Amino acid sequence: MKEAVSALIRKDLRLELRSFESVPAMLMFSLSAFVLFRFGLDRSSLAGDLAAGVLWVTLLLAAVLGMNRLFVAEREQGGFDGFLMAPVDRTALFVSKAVVLFCFLLAVELVAVPAFVVLLLGPGAGQLLPELLAVLLLADVGIAVVGTLVAALGVQTRARDLIIPLMALPLLVPVVIASAQATAPLLAARGAEAFPERWLAVLALYDAVFGLLAYAVFDFLLED
Amino acid sequence: MATTAPATSNTPAVALEGLGRAYGERVALREISLTLPPGATVAVFGANGAGKTTLLRILAGLLRPHAGRATVLGAELPREAWKARGRVGLLGHEPLLYRDLTVRENLRFHARLHGVDRDLLPSLIEQAGLAARADDPVRTLSRGMTQRAAICRAVLHAPELLLLDEPLVNLDPGGALAVAPLIGREAGPARVLISHDAGLGLADADWVLGLRGGRQAIWAPAAQVGLSDVRGLYT
Secondary structure, rough: OOHHHHHHHHHHHHHHHHHOOEEEEEEEEHHHHHHHHHOOOOOOOOOOOHHHHHHHHHHHHHHHHHHHOOOOHHHHHOOOHHHHHOOOOOOOHHHHHHHHHHHHHHHHHHHHHHHHHHHOOOOOOOHHHHHHHHHHHHHHHHHHHHHHHHHHHHOOOOHHHHHHHHHHHHHOHHHHHHHHHHHHHHHHOOOOOOHHHHHHHHHHHHHHHHHHHHHHHHHHOOOO | OOOOOOOOOOOEEEEEEEEEEEEOOOEEEEEEEEEEOOEEEEEEEEOOOOOOHHHHHHOOOOOOOOOEEEEEEEEEEOOOHHHOOEEEEEEEOOOOOOOEEEEEHHHHHHHHHHOOOHHHHHHHHHOOOHHHHHEEHHHHHHHHHHHHHHHHHHHHOOOOOOEEEOOOOOHHHHHHHHHHHHHOOHHHOOEEEEEOOOHHHHHOHHHHHHHOOOOOEEEEEEOOOHHHHHHHOOO
């Protein structure tokens, strides 16, 4: 399975580098949303719960754009058929797509989070990055796992652009809650407050539960 | 490569018994029964919508039969479809190639999925007459060149059963000649060959399956089927 996962990941990253269909769109959406929030809220800086909410809702909606594109090449260019006829574990497709979506999210956050800090946070926000990184990584795993599962289901339908967000967003509400709760103290106006580690545990539990669930059901999603 | 032992020399390449398949209310195939010996070729004829492509996709393990039994290389579908994976090559209407990847990248990708040594690819590319375009993205290729690349993709893992849907479509005479050793009778594997060219199909086949409205209208040795029989399927 390792060989198949590696082949699928390399193929997807190569396709993205050639076509630039997902990451630039996700990034442009995030940056545009931050600018809109800045002017829409009419504030030069945000803090606490509001800042955390703005960050996580924006990142989640950007992730949905990536989910919508995740299986398009498989659907439109026969990738599903080619893969299904190969003597490999079907879960390899799930693992590879989740890794690819995770990589896309990291690439977007590499630019979007600093942009968020510059556009919407006050000075001194750089100190919170190590803790924020832990939240981002755990949240990205959850988004990638659920996003891949939902994208595989939605891409089979004609209205995938509608179906995927409708299925993904409710399932990802716990990720937004836990991530925002974990991030809010880091973005407090008075400086970083005590980091609520229990929310990291909630994110890790969510990742584990949905990871196992997706692993168990993904095979059936590829059935005729 | 497939981890299961290959079918024995006596195992039919394809055995169907009362096979049926529907899409919702519409029945695409019904009561198809046949046995294709190993290494033999069956030419499948029928008008558009007769069920030819559905049959091919069932044999490829991409569609589930809704009625009857289907066995491919000794593996009963869909229960044992995993046994046949990697032993069947499909050349359908779609090339199953990523348009933004080059021919070589596409073939390397499929070779890795099938556990095939990538060192075999250059000779395959050369044989199909693709050497000069192997590093061009598939989207820049002509239909004929794309078909050659799709043929390489379908045969790179040396399948025991080849499912060919109009394999020579878009190929010029030189191209057809170049790919003959890869997908022609001399290639060796059993073949299910969909064709609208009655003369060519009959000459290339051991058996003939004629489909009309999803039903089996002809199943006979090719030598016993005339051009008029095949043409009758289209009227």
